[in-house]
Amino acid sequence: xxxxxxxxxxxxxxxxxxxxxxxxxxxxxxxxxxxxxxxxxxxxxxxxxxxxxxxxxxxxxxxxxxxxxxxxxxxxxxxxxxxxxxxxxxxxxxxxxxxxxxxxxxxxxxxxxxxxxxxxxxxxxxxxxxxxxxxxxxxxxxxxxxxxxxxxxxxxxxxxxxxxxxxxxxxxxxxxxxxxxxxxxxxxxxxxxxxxxx
Numbered sequence: 605x606x607x608x609x610x611x612x613x614x615x616x617x618x619x620x621x622x623x624x625x626x627x628x629x630x631x632x633x634x635x636x637x638x639x640x641x642x643x644x645x646x647x648x649x650x651x652x653x654x655x656x657x658x659x660x661x662x663x664x665x666x667x668x669x670x671x672x673x674x675x676x677x678x679x680x681x682x683x684x685x686x687x688x689x690x691x692x693x694x695x696x697x698x699x700x701x702x703x704x705x706x707x708x709x710x711x712x713x714x715x716x717x718x719x720x721x722x723x724x725x726x727x728x729x730x731x732x733x734x735x736x737x738x739x740x741x742x743x744x745x746x747x748x749x750x751x752x753x754x755x756x757x758x759x760x761x762x763x764x765x766x767x768x769x770x771x772x773x774x775x776x777x778x779x780x781x782x783x784x785x786x787x788x789x790x791x792x793x794x795x796x797x798x799x800x801x802x
Contacts, residue, residue, distance in 0.1 A: 611651035615672040618644035626683040634752035674710045680744045709787040736782040743779040746772035
């Protein structure tokens with residue numbers, strides 16, 4: 605197994621550890637969750653870069669890399685939406701319907717790709733989909749910083765407190781907008797795949 609594929613597999617493991625850290629009840633668990641999500645997101649950047657540089661692109665990587673991305677992002681939004689229930693007083697502003705939008709979009713697009721595969725058609729990722737993923741990662745990191753900063757030294761909190769809540773809320777809405785728009789555009793551009801069967 606090559607290094608990019610190992611990094612892809614590590615993202616599945618890191619997503620599970622991240623979910624555990626989000627609901628653990630001990631000191632610095634939120635900081636650990638932030639670090640785990642950041643590490644998992646970095647492996648996404650790293651595995652693709654290494655695969656292209658070393659010409660180590662494999663069928664496994666093509667199939668599993670986007671799956672790992674979707675699991676990580678969906679896990680993050682579901683966990684953030686669940687914080688209010690399990691951690692009263694949490695400053696995070698992710699509502700359940702927001703997580704539903706993210707998960708539903710990924711399920712619909714995955715279904716479309718499976719339909720395409722059944723017709724021997726490979727659907728490539730589109731530019732706005734990549735922008736959507738970047739926006740989602742930035743939003744989740746900002747929300748996790750918001751959640752974790754209470755565990756940090758006062759002088760570090762002072763660096764983030766004046767702006768992080770506003771930035772996190774703005775990043776969240778940008779991510780949700782791109783999630784919906786990119787999903788509709790992807791469905792529209794590939795409408796010939798499903799309209800023919802309707």
